[in-house]
Amino acid sequence: MKAVDIAKELIKFDTSGPPTQEQPCAEWIKAYLDDLGFETQLQVVEPGRANIIAKYGVGKGPGLVLSGHIDVVLAGDPELWKISGPFEPVVKDGFLYGRGSCDMKGPDACMIQAAEELLDHDFKKQLTLAFTAGEDTGGWFVDRVISDKLVTPKDASFGVIGEPSMMKIIPAHKGAGGAHVMIHGKAAHSSRPELGINAIQKSADFLLELRGLQKMLNQKQHPLLGPTTVECTIINGGFKENIIPDQSQLALNFRFIPGHEAPETSKKWLIGIIKKLSEKDPDFNAEIIDHRASIPLDVPLDSPVVKILKDILGSEPVGAPYYTEAVSYTKAGIPTVICGPGSIDQAHTPDEYISLEQMEQGVATYKELIKRVCL
Ligand SMILES: [Zn+2]
Missing domain, CATH: 3.30.70.360 (Alpha-Beta Plaits)
Structure with missing residues (x-):
């Protein structure tokens, strides 16, 4: 499926909170990636709350982890949503609207499409996709992925979190x-x-x-x-x-x-x-x-993941004011940077949206990254 269609399916699940229920959304992703041939694991961390981890090319040596969260912040006053309801995604004039379109079910979907389009190739390194619960809504369950060793340096040498950054490379935040x-x-x-x-x-x-x-x-x-x-x-x-x-x-x-x-x-x-x-x-x-x-993110500018992304995107890394899951992966020995489609300015707002043009850039970038690291 195209990223925009995957994103629409994900947005339809109300994963807002607190209280939050991410499990049905995680189960949808699991079924989708099972069909594509990934080895998947649903990690239920609390009743109704789950992370989903999917691996392709297991046993081929550590490659890349692409990761994002699937919970979203509360929709707020429904009156403020003018284009569509928060969980009724629509595409209009080149933009996808809905809660989480930008932060970050849209970017999650770009990772899935990028992977899907390359699965007929021979993978020389493992690709891991990890979608987590409780990033924006309390829980920080990426730490359960790490502590249960569901993603370790044996799976991935480095990683990318697709938080919306307008495809800027962010190796450092406070x-x-x-x-x-x-x-x-x-x-x-x-x-x-x-x-x-x-x-x-x-x-x-x-x-x-x-x-x-x-x-x-x-x-x-x-x-x-x-x-x-x-x-x-x-x-x-x-x-x-x-x-x-x-x-x-x-x-x-x-x-x-x-x-x-x-x-x-x-x-x-x-x-x-x-x-x-x-x-x-x-x-x-x-x-x-x-x-x-809590510790800052500080992936060295000369680390492979920064170098490869710089080469693909032709842009210099920047810092970010916000805190992300990249810290948890980096602390676990998997240097991880932020690079995702869409603007953080649209995150957490009514009529949240992401431009389809950004999503295309996201898919193209992740695809090239997977090619260079895993194929
Ligand atoms: Zn986010």
Whole structure:
């Protein structure tokens, strides 16, 4: 089948969530790839939720893994879908509309068509297709593919995730992280502020130091990603207009470049700020309530998958602001980059669409990639 027709079939399955049910969609892909001669495995990870892994040329040595997710974000207000219903795909004026057309059932379908068109050739290396549940809707079940060893470096030397990138090659993206910091004060009547400690105003001191931290971080620039960033995104404090607030909680959001991802690193920055402020001001009292950090993607620019894609597409790699499953594969020893048809600007929007021209480019690129790696 043509990618656009495969994509339409996939879009008809409502895999939005949470709560999400990807299994019927995964079963459709399994049946389709079984018919083509793939060795397939449906991995049910939770009731109604499944990954599907399909291999061609097993035993021929590690080749390529092409991967994408099959869950989609919720459709939102149905009134906002003007062209068609979110799960009623239509093609109009050169675009395919429907939830997931761009992120990323369209790109998934391009991978399937590309593979299908080459199956009459003799495969010298194994091709693996892996379509996962829970990427956008919670679960991150690609990690179950990895931990159950359903795709390992014995299957693939490298991989591509087809997240929409307008066919740009993305070997690097930032890691994400965050923390909650509680600033403690002392409640008092607001007419007698000298008896209390205003936790919100102490938060201001912390935020000024956070700006200083950002200045320091700006000094280390990744060639594709720029600097690590830290932003305070939520502030919660105070409960009555005439009471000096005794607590103020700050939510911090980090985006890490390679080298800053170790949890101790960013934790140390925050501890440093708290220590500095406490030494200067005996009334300053703060604690880190929780803290997390995830690793960035950083596939070297001279790695084979980047080189081959550069040669096929004739374009230079770029960085991306969003986080992807490529990290999970790369961490497992399969260097994986992002390269997919469609624009991330259309992801998660009502009347989500992908251009058929992008899909054609996707199919052609994946086909050439499979040829060069597996045939
Ligand atoms: Zn996506």
